Amino acid sequence: MGLSRHNSPMVKSLNIAITGAGIMGLSAAYALSQTRHKITLYDPKGVPANNASSMAGGMLAPYAEIEHMPQAFIEAGLEGIKIWQNIMPDQIRQNGSLLIAHDEDRYILERFKQHLPPEKQISVEPLEPQLPKKFTSMLHLKEEAHLDPAPTLSKLCDMLKDKGCIFQSSTYAPAHQNDYDYVIDCRGMGAAQDDPDLRGVKGEILIVQNKEFSLSRPVRLMHPRYPLYIVPREDNIFMIGATNIESAGDGVSLRSGLELMSALYSLHPSFGEAQIIDMKAGIRPAYPDNFPRITIEDNVIRCNGLFRHGFLLAPVMAECVTDYTENRHNKFTDLFWRDNNDPDHQRSEKDLRNAA
Ligand SMILES: Cc1cc2nc3c(=O)[nH]c(=O)nc-3n(C[C@H](O)[C@H](O)[C@H](O)COP(=O)(O)OP(=O)(O)OC[C@H]3O[C@@H](n4cnc5c(N)ncnc54)[C@H](O)[C@@H]3O)c2cc1C
Structure with a gap:
């Protein structure tokens, strides 16, 4: 799986399932929809779904946790604001915060x-x-910014429909795992039963x-x-x-x-x-260290633990996942990537490609 499957610069069109239509799943769908891949998004609550994302403040505040967060996350957060500016300049207001x-x-x-x-x-x-x-x-x-989550999520869903993304108002069944090249697991707390760290x-x-x-x-x-x-x-x-x-x-x-x-x-x-x-x-x-993680097991890529920064960091993680499926380097991947067997240790993108 992974590198060996499509190691030429031109990646073939992949069949990708995304589970969960919170900000993580929608961001992943948006980033992947910029490629030629076929995207199916599952959420039993429909879209836009009533979930943690719909209740968020919508602050894009990379400095909020400066006392506890490594500088690299602040840089990732500033990148998140830039991505939002590109995706939806009309939804984001960048007047800073006080x-x-x-x-x-x-x-x-x-x-x-x-x-x-x-x-x-x-x-x-x-x-x-x-x-x-x-x-x-x-x-x-x-540099901080804000947006209103409900209209933003709704607009993101409309943009994805226009891009040909397929929405399934049902729970994704693991039995279908082999029908897809990749499954991007963005279930938020829905993944807690399979992930004791969450x-x-x-x-x-x-x-x-x-x-x-x-x-x-x-x-x-x-x-x-x-x-x-x-x-x-x-x-x-x-x-x-x-x-x-x-x-x-x-x-x-x-x-x-x-x-x-x-x-x-x-x-x-x-x-x-x-x-x-x-x-x-x-x-x-949230994970014990309160930092989000991307992990991979077979063809399942899990993105979770966005804690207080789902809107800030999901677009950045989504680009890391997309770049991974496209065999492109992303400078933020190492920040999020963790080894499933040793989650306390951050892994480098290279380690993961070798392991996959
Ligand atoms: C009160 C509050 C304020 C916040 N304020 C901010 C803020 O100002 N700025 C910021 O950046 N972040 C903020 N956050 C954090 C942010 O909301 C979260 O980090 C983010 O919502 C997590 O997104 P998610 O997509 O991982 O999960 P969720 O939004 O919970 O989405 C997960 C989705 O997965 C679906 N699902 C579950 N199981 C399955 C299954 N088996 N198959 C398919 N789908 C499934 C669920 O129905 C759900 O729709 C706030 C959070 C809260 C609660």
Whole structure:
């Protein structure tokens, strides 16, 4: 399988199944649809599906985890923003994001700043005129961007239909594995039963409408107990999130609801009169180190563990997978690729090609 099967520069048209129509499966389908391959996408929930991806904030925030993430992931995230700009320039807004802190929590922002290269440490003049003056410490991360997941996923599905991708509203059956040259497994938490390393991290969110308030970019409140982000959408609608609970259970608890609402009210008093549109929870698929992985076994390529960065990193992983099927080098492949038998060790693309 792999290299020996199509080791000439011209790769034949392959028959590829993708399981899961979350952001990972759709990104893989989009990247692969740029080739001559035939793509069939399976998801029992149909498309667009109601899944973790549809509940995301849609922030493309490579610097958000700078305190815990190696620099290479930040570069991959910046690449993810570029890919989105190419795929859907009309859905993405690149106004940066704003980090703010109450005066007593300024140290969190200062600590965060220390991880940024000097040219990124820009304290700003008030960028969001409606934010209260009490937020004296701010940081503008200019390269970050955001999009609205629901319309983006829906548009991606339309683009894939136009490209001839076949959608199957059913569960993919492993018995069909040999019908395909490759199966790209993007089942998110649906893969947990086969992958003991995968865990769910619940994220609860609140969606409100506040006609008295507007923002041009996501704002992250750096708080020791209740860190919160608020992402602006059309019609003065805001997504507020998100909790990080080590559980794959559904539903929003009363405690989380109260915490999100109080933190929001502390951001601006006009939220006291905001209309609650929705409260819901999504389960982020994560590995123990919280970094996403690509693994390969026979003709199955698994892409999972996108944790808090599905929208940021899925397009980059999708290009790595496509380049692998096309026998092309991708400089980000080594970052994601893991050995199934030894998942703590990152593998080089070359190792994997030799093993496949
Ligand atoms: C509250 C919250 C906020 C977030 N905010 C952001 C953010 O701002 N920015 C960001 O980049 N990321 C964010 N994320 C993370 C992001 O949403 C996830 O990383 C991403 O959704 C994972 O995508 P996925 O495609 O792997 O899984 P999913 O979106 O869960 O999709 C998996 C799909 O597989 C399907 N499936 C399952 N089993 C099968 C089967 N046997 N056959 C076929 N299909 C199957 C499921 O029906 C599902 O549709 C957030 C997540 C949450 C929960």
